[in-house]
Structure formats: C-alpha cells, structure tokens
Amino acid sequence: MSETCRFESDVLRAVEEDRWTDALREHLTACDDCVAAMAVAPWMERFAKMSDREHILPDPSVVWLKAKLLQNTAEANRVSRPLDVAQFLAYLVVAGGWAGLLTWRWDALMAWMNSLTPAGIVQTAASRTPSLSLSLVAAVLMLASITVMLALHTILAEE
Amino acid sequence: MTLPAPLLAEAKSRTGKPGRPMDEAHFETFYRRHAGGVWSYLFRMTADAATADDLLQKAFFRFLRANPSLASEEHMRRWIFRTATNLAMDHFRETKRERTHTPELQGEAGAPSEPRAVLRHDMMKTFSELKPRERALLWLAHVEEADHEDIGEALGVKAKSVKVLLFRARKRLGELLTKKGLAP
Numbered sequence: 010m011s012e013t014c015r016f017e018s019d020v021l022r023a024v025e026e027d028r029w030t031d032a033l034r035e036h037l038t039a040c041d042d043c044v045a046a047m048a049v050a051p052w053m054e055r056f057a058k059m060s061d062r063e064h065i066l067p068d069p070s071v072v073w074l075k076a077k078l079l080q081n082t083a084e085a086n087r088v089s090r091p092l093d094v095a096q097f098l099a100y101l102v103v104a105g106g107w108a109g110l111l112t113w114r115w116d117a118l119m120a121w122m123n124s125l126t127p128a129g130i131v132q133t134a135a136s137r138t139p140s141l142s143l144s145l146v147a148a149v150l151m152l153a154s155i156t157v158m159l160a161l162h163t164i165l166a167e168e
Numbered sequence: 169m170t171l172p173a174p175l176l177a178e179a180k181s182r183t184g185k186p187g188r189p190m191d192e193a194h195f196e197t198f199y200r201r202h203a204g205g206v207w208s209y210l211f212r213m214t215a216d217a218a219t220a221d222d223l224l225q226k227a228f229f230r231f232l233r234a235n236p237s238l239a240s241e242e243h244m245r246r247w248i249f250r251t252a253t254n255l256a257m258d259h260f261r262e263t264k265r266e267r268t269h270t271p272e273l274q275g276e277a278g279a280p281s282e283p284r285a286v287l288r289h290d291m292m293k294t295f296s297e298l299k300p301r302e303r304a305l306l307w308l309a310h311v312e313e314a315d316h317e318d319i320g321e322a323l324g325v326k327a328k329s330v331k332v333l334l335f336r337a338r339k340r341l342g343e344l345l346t347k348k349g350l351a352p
Contacts, residue, residue: 045339049306055291070192
C-alpha cells in the first residue's frame with residue numbers, strides 16, 4: 010500500500026496543537042509511519058519556519074530577461090546547427106582534397122619544387138617543357154581558393 | 169536528466185490548443201508568489217545561498233521554456249518544485265559532495281540575535297547530514313505537504329516506494345535529533 014496513512018494529517022495536527030484524542034493515541038500504538046512522522050514533525054515545522062528574510066531573491070525582471078536571452082541563444086544555436094555541420098563537412102572535403110592531391114601528384118609536385126632551384130630553372134628553360142601540367146595547377150589553385158574562403162568564413166563567423 | 173512532463177501538454181489537453189507564452193506580468197506574479205518557497209527548499213537542500221539562487225533561476229528558466237500559460241497555478245507550483253528537485257539532485261551528482269559540504273552561514277555575522285544564528289546553523293547542519301533524497305522527501309512531505317505521487321514524480325521513484333523511503337528518512341532524522349538531544 011503506497012497511500013499515506015489516513016490518520017497522518019490528524020496526528021500532525023495533534024502534534025501542532027498538542028491536542029490528542031484517545032483514538033489517535035491508540036492509533037499510534039499500531040502505526041509506525043505515524044510514530045515516525047510525529048517524531049520529526051515539530052522539528053521540521055521549526056526548520057521550515059526558519060527565517061530566510063535576510064536573503065534577497067533574484068529580481069523577477071532579471072530572471073525573465075535572462076530566460077529570454079537563453080531562449081534566443083538556444084534558438085540561434087538551433088538555427089546555426091546545419092551551418093556548423095556544413096562547415097565541418099567543408100573542412101573534411103578540403104583536407105581530403107589536399108591529401109588526395111598530394112598523394113596523387115606527389116612526384117609532379119616534387120619535380121616542380123626542384124625546378125624552382127637555380128639549376129632547375131636553367132634546365133627547365135633549356136628543355137622548354139612546362140614543369141607542371143595545367144590540370145594540376147588548376148586543381149592546386151581551386152583547392153587553395155576553397156581553403157582561403159573557408160578560413161575567412163571561419164574567422165568572420167567567430168568574430 | 170529527464171525533464172518533467174511539459175506544461176504545454178497539460179495546457180493543450182485542457183484546451184485543445186497549444187498555450188501562448190506567459191507574459192512578463194503574469195510571470196512576475198507567479199514568481200513573487202512561489203520563488204520564496206522554492207528558494208527555501210533549495211537552500212535547505214544545498215545549504216548554500218549562491219547555489220540555491222543559481223538553481224532557482226535555472227528552475228524558472230525551464231519553467232518559462234515550458235510555456236506554462238494555460239496550466240493551473242497548482243500544476244505550475246508542483247512543476248516548479250519537481251524541476252527544482254531534479255536540478256538539486258543533478259547538482260549533487262555533478263559536484264559529488266552530497267554530505268561533505270557545510271551549511272553556509274554567510275551574512276549572519278550581523279544577525280540581530282546570536283542564539284538564533286546558532287540555532288539556524290545547528291538545524292542546517294543536522295539537515296545536511298541526511299542524504300539529498302531524504303532531505304527532499306522530508307521537505308516535500310512535511311512542508312509542501314505533497315502526496316506520495318507528487319513526491320515520487322519529483323524524485324523519479326515509484327509512488328509506492330515513497331512510503332518506505334519517507335519512513336526511513338523520518339527514522340533517520342529522528343535518530344539524528346535524538347543523538348543531538350533535539351528530539352521532542
């Protein structure tokens with residue numbers, strides 16, 4: 010049985026008013042719940058009445074304002090969540106792009122780097138062949154542009 | 169943490185329509201009527217005024233987010249106590265200092281009567297020696313006069329367990345009072 014004992018409120022009132030009936034006294038001999046309630050009720054009552062007057066509660070208008078600000082922040086976070094996901098995906102695409110490009114055309118890029126040395130410049134001029142293919146240059150430029158745009162977007166978004 | 173059932177659901181079930189957000193004047197009235205009681209409860213639970221302030225505000229933030237305009241005053245009051253209980257329990261779980269903190273008596277240095285401050289300190293200390301759930305049970309049962317179902321909802325236990333838990337909490341407080349010579 011989960012219900013409060015039906016005599017409990019009567020017992021608590023009797024404790025408060027110090028007015029006991031024979032029926033209540035008899036009930037106490039058989040009800041452990043009421044005995045336990047009776048034992049702590051006066052103390053709990055004094056404890057509850059302990060003055061909190063010296064404490065000033067937060068002002069309701071401040072609570073209201075903060076709640077509204079929190080709601081706006083939560084709403085802004087909710088709206089910006091797809092953008093955050095898109096930004097994260099863009100990071101992955103750019104990182105993957107650079108990793109793919111470096112893996113795929115590592116030899117060509119290294120050869121191009123070597124051609125930037127004085128000896129390499131002379132050799133390239135003599136052979137009259139371009140050291141980098143047009144498609145590779147285009148891929149590098151495209152990835153570099155996307156990287157810069159992403160970085161700028163990140164910085165501006167944070168600001 | 170599981171949030172209590174949204175007030176909006178009750179409002180909707182009562183009217184068939186979703187509730188309008190509570191306006192500031194209505195909120196202020198409700199706050200002035202109930203914030204003191206909720207704060208007292210949180211202060212007795214945590215024994216720290218700053219924490220009680222913080223949890224009180226969080227409880228009312230959640231209250232406003234729940235859009236409670238059409239729920240009854242009694243339902244709103246029960247809801248706010250339930251939320252306050254959840255927040256206090258979460259606080260204890262997070263800080264893991266359920267029985268190690270000492271009651272705060274800041275601001276009582278200039279209290280008008282010294283014996284009153286001492287009595288207050290002793291009472292807070294005694295109550296702090298109980299487990300948080302025991303404190304909540306005793307306060308909700310004795311001060312808020314909540315029924316077992318409400319207490320069970322607030323504490324996340326079955327209503328039929330409340331009777332046993334409350335009995336144990338009373339026994340424990342009774343033992344503490346006897347030990348300290350405070351029993352009636």
